[in-house]
Amino acid sequence: MSLQQPLALAPPAGHAHWSGDSLLDAGSCRAIASVNEAFLALALELEEEGRLRCIPGLPARAIDALIHAETQRRLCASLPYALFDLRFADGAWWEAQAAGTAAVQDGQPGAAADARIVAFSRAAIMLGWHLAQSRSGCARLALGAAPATIAVLAGLPLAACDGLAQRVAPALSARFGARARFWVLFEGCAQDPDDRAIVTLQRLGLQLQGAESARLQSLQRRVRRPGAAQRLASQAQTAANAT
Secondary structure, three states: OOOOOOOOOOOOOOOOOOOOOOOOOHHHHHHHHHHHHHHHHHHHHHHHOOOHHHOOOOOHHHHHOOOOHHHHHHHHHHOOOOOEEOOOOOHHHHHHHHHHHHOOOOOOOOOOOOHHHHHHHHHHHHHHHHHHHHOHHHHHHHHOOOHHHHHHHHOOOHHHHHHHHHHHHHHOEEOOOOOHHHHHHHHHHHHOOOHHHHHHHHHHHHHHHHHHHHHHHHHHHHHHOOOHHHHHHHHHHHHHHHO
């Protein structure tokens, strides 16, 4: 069974531009797999030191199940999305971090991050930059990135990557950290990576990403669309000004 099939998101709800073309090419899939492998390697190091809590949302059992490096590589190669998160869905936060990096007097993060976490964060930023430069749909699928985050990554000068990595490193967490079922399935795949289990994990991640994307779109529409009370208040204020 081929686990590197072209993938496309289903059409979003409401009026939106959508294309049925494959979102991830072979090069993007390899890049995602490589950074996922680096994430799991980092997690294994931290777990051995008793410091896995530095990556919130990542269960120790899921990491302990990664016994063989070959299993780790096969699992990462099959997943079209990141296993890690750096608040990619929070576009306003990324805009603030990028603005802070560009400032003349750049403040440092409140808590100094492990140098290995900073190095990994730089790799994650470079992955995001690459995907944002290719097609925005790639970054949306692979990272769960908001449009504002994608815009920040696409316009990021490479010279700013080091400073930005230092700023965002404390935000590193596991993707789908609040979804226990995902990491239970991940643990099962790590122990016995048969084709059926891997495809189930692949699909679950895509479903979770789709549900989260739909939720964020719904919230954004609510923010943009004033309620009836607001409209009435605005009309009343307009009438008062006219008199």
